[in-house]
Amino acid sequence: MEYNCETSDDATQTIKRCFACKVCKKPFLSNSDLIRHGRTHSGEKPYGCEICGAKFAIASNLRTHMQTHTGDRPFPCEVCGSRFSRRGILKSHVKTHTGEQPFSCSICGSKFSENSNLRKHMRTHSGERPFRCVTCGATFTVKANLKTHLRTHTGEKPFGCNTCGSKFSDKSTLRKHIQIHSGDRPFRCQICGSAFSRRDYLKTHMVTHTGEKQHECEMCGARFSQNSSLTQHVRIHIGEKPHPCPVCDSRFIQKSNLKKHMKVHARELFEMSCTASNMTMQTLPLHT
Incomplete structure (x- = not known):
C-alpha cells in the first residue's frame, strides 16, 4: 500500500511517495x-548465524552478532580503553563517564542516559x-x-567466566561475578565511604541513607527500596515460582529458598548412603 508523505526542509517543501x-x-x-x-509483526528472521544458529530479522544485526564470535571490537573508549562492537554502544558507554542523563521521567523525575531506558522506565508507572x-x-x-527468565525453565547458562569457569x-x-576476581570498586558513597563495583550497587546502597522506597506494589501498596525486592514480592500475588527443584516437584519464589530446600535432599541422600553401610543417626558423627 502506497501513501503520499509530506516532507519539508528550510528551503522547500517536497512530496515523496511512502509505504505504510x-x-x-x-x-x-x-x-x-x-x-x-x-x-x-511476522517474527520472520531470515538471517542465521552459521556458528551458533541464532537468527535475526535484519542483516546488520547478524553482522553485529558475528562479532561475539570473532571478538572484533573496533570502537574504543578514549577515557577508559574499553572496546565495543558498535559505535552506538560506545556512545552510550561514554555517558557513564560524563554522567550525562538528558532524558527525564515526567512523573517521578528519574533521569536516564538513553531514551530507550526512559521508555522502559515508564512501564513501571503504567504497569505495562x-x-x-x-x-x-x-x-x-x-x-x-x-x-533471561526463559533460561530458568531451560537451565541454559551461556555466559562463562574465563577465570574460574563458572557459568x-x-x-x-x-x-x-568477574568483579569478585578483579576486586575493582570504583563507585564510592560520599556519605559513609563505602565502595562498590557498580554504579547501580551504589545507587541501591544510597537508599540505606535516604530511606526512599520508590517501588510500589500495584496490588497491595507495599513499597520497596529495590525493584528486585518488588519483583519477588509480586510473585506472592501472582503465584509465580520460577525456581524448580530438579529432584522433586517443589518450586520456589526465590533462588535462595531453593538452595535451602536442596539441603533437605542432600541430607536424605547422605542418610541413605549411611543406612546402606549399616550406620545409624547415633553413629553419623563418627562417619568420616
Whole structure:
C-alpha cells in the first residue's frame, strides 16, 4: 500500500511517495524499510548465524552478532580503553563517564542516559508488561528480562567466566561475578565511604541513607527500596515460582529458598548412603 508523505526542509517543501504498514499503519519512505519493519509483526528472521544458529530479522544485526564470535571490537573508549562492537554502544558507554542523563521521567523525575531506558522506565508507572512467558505466564516490562527468565525453565547458562569457569544465565550476572576476581570498586558513597563495583550497587546502597522506597506494589501498596525486592514480592500475588527443584516437584519464589530446600535432599541422600553401610543417626558423627 502506497501513501503520499509530506516532507519539508528550510528551503522547500517536497512530496515523496511512502509505504505504510498494513498492520500498524506506520509509514516508510522505501519498500525495503517496510519489509524489514514487517518482520517485527511476522517474527520472520531470515538471517542465521552459521556458528551458533541464532537468527535475526535484519542483516546488520547478524553482522553485529558475528562479532561475539570473532571478538572484533573496533570502537574504543578514549577515557577508559574499553572496546565495543558498535559505535552506538560506545556512545552510550561514554555517558557513564560524563554522567550525562538528558532524558527525564515526567512523573517521578528519574533521569536516564538513553531514551530507550526512559521508555522502559515508564512501564513501571503504567504497569505495562507486554512480554509474557509461554511456560509459566510471567510477564515482563522488557524483552531482555523475558529472555533471561526463559533460561530458568531451560537451565541454559551461556555466559562463562574465563577465570574460574563458572557459568551464568545472563551477562549482567557474569559481569558482577568477574568483579569478585578483579576486586575493582570504583563507585564510592560520599556519605559513609563505602565502595562498590557498580554504579547501580551504589545507587541501591544510597537508599540505606535516604530511606526512599520508590517501588510500589500495584496490588497491595507495599513499597520497596529495590525493584528486585518488588519483583519477588509480586510473585506472592501472582503465584509465580520460577525456581524448580530438579529432584522433586517443589518450586520456589526465590533462588535462595531453593538452595535451602536442596539441603533437605542432600541430607536424605547422605542418610541413605549411611543406612546402606549399616550406620545409624547415633553413629553419623563418627562417619568420616
